[in-house]
Amino acid sequence: MTDPHFLDLDGIEELCAAATPGPWFVRNLDDDHSMNLVAISTVEDTGRAERRPEFDHGEIVAATLVQQPRYVDCADGRWDENAAFIAMAREAVPRLVAEVRRLRWLLDYGACGTAGTTGTEFVIPLDEEMLAYFRAMVDVLVRRCGISRAEAVARINATYGAGQSADMEVQLMGHELPEFWAYGAYYRQDDQGRLPKGNPSTDADIDFSRLPIRPAPPKDSPFWTVED
Numbered sequence: 001m002t003d004p005h006f007l008d009l010d011g012i013e014e015l016c017a018a019a020t021p022g023p024w025f026v027r028n029l030d031d032d033h034s035m036n037l038v039a040i041s042t043v044e045d046t047g048r049a050e051r052r053p054e055f056d057h058g059e060i061v062a063a064t065l066v067q068q069p070r071y072v073d074c075a076d077g078r079w080d081e082n083a084a085f086i087a088m089a090r091e092a093v094p095r096l097v098a099e100v101r102r103l104r105w106l107l108d109y110g111a112c113g114t115a116g117t118t119g120t121e122f123v124i125p126l127d128e129e130m131l132a133y134f135r136a137m138v139d140v141l142v143r144r145c146g147i148s149r150a151e152a153v154a155r156i157n158a159t160y161g162a163g164q165s166a167d168m169e170v171q172l173m174g175h176e177l178p179e180f181w182a183y184g185a186y187y188r189q190d191d192q193g194r195l196p197k198g199n200p201s202t203d204a205d206i207d208f209s210r211l212p213i214r215p216a217p218p219k220d221s222p223f224w225t226v227e228d
Contacts, residue, residue: 009097016097020061022090026083029055035067038079040086062086102222121153121225123161133174134160137182140198144179145186150226151216152185157223159185188212 020042027041030051037052040062064086065079066072074082106123120126122134134156141152160173160181173181179198189195190211196203217223 007100009101012093012097016094019090024061024087024090026080026087027055027060031066031068033068036065036079037063037067038065038083039063040083105220106222121157123157123223123225130174133178136178137185140179140182141186144183147186148228150224150228153226154217154221154224155185155214156182157225158217158221161223186214188214 022042024040024042025044027039027043027045028049029037029039030049031037032052034051039060041059042061043056043059063072064074064082073079120131122131126134137156138149138152141147141155142149145152147155177198179196183196183198187195187208188211190206194206196206196208196211
C-alpha cells in the first residue's frame, strides 16, 4: 500500500518537465460575447482584455473561467485565485522539489536542524563573532591548503554543520585559533594519530605532505553554498 505521505519527487519532476515551459501568466480576456474569460498563458497580460479571436489560442495553457458557452466556471467563483495558483505552481513546484531533495539530503547526512536556513554561507546559525571566526577558518584552508573558497566553505559546513551537537560545539570553538579546527576539515590524522593545530611548535614534527586528505563533500550536497 502506498504511503499517503510519500512524495514521488522523480514523478513530479517528470510531470514538470513534460508540461509547457514557463513562466506562465494570468490573462484577463473576453470571450466572443464580451464576457470575462480568465486564462493561464505563456504570454503576459496586456491589460487590453482582448476579445476572442483577437488573442492567439496557442498562447493559452488553461482557463479557469469561460462564460460563453459556460463550460469553465468553478462553483465558488475563485476564477482569479485559481488562475494565480496555476501560474505560480509552474515555477514554484520545481523549486519545492529541489528544496525537498536538499532537506532529505541534509537529514540523511545528519546535518543540524537549522542547516541551510541561516542566511550566510554557513549552514549553522552563527553570531557576528563566530561568523568572523568561521570565515577565518575558511581563509586558513584557502591560504594553507590551496583549495578554492567554495570548497573550503563546503568542508567547514560538512564538518561542523552536522550532528546533533553541532550548535553546542560551535560555542566551544572560539577557545582555540581558527587553524586548530580548520585543518580537521581538510586533513586526516597521520599514522601517529596527529593533526596539525596551527601551533608552529606542536606542528613542527608533522609532515604536511604525507597527511591523508579527507574527500570533499559531494558537489551535489547542500554544503556547497558558494560558487567556484
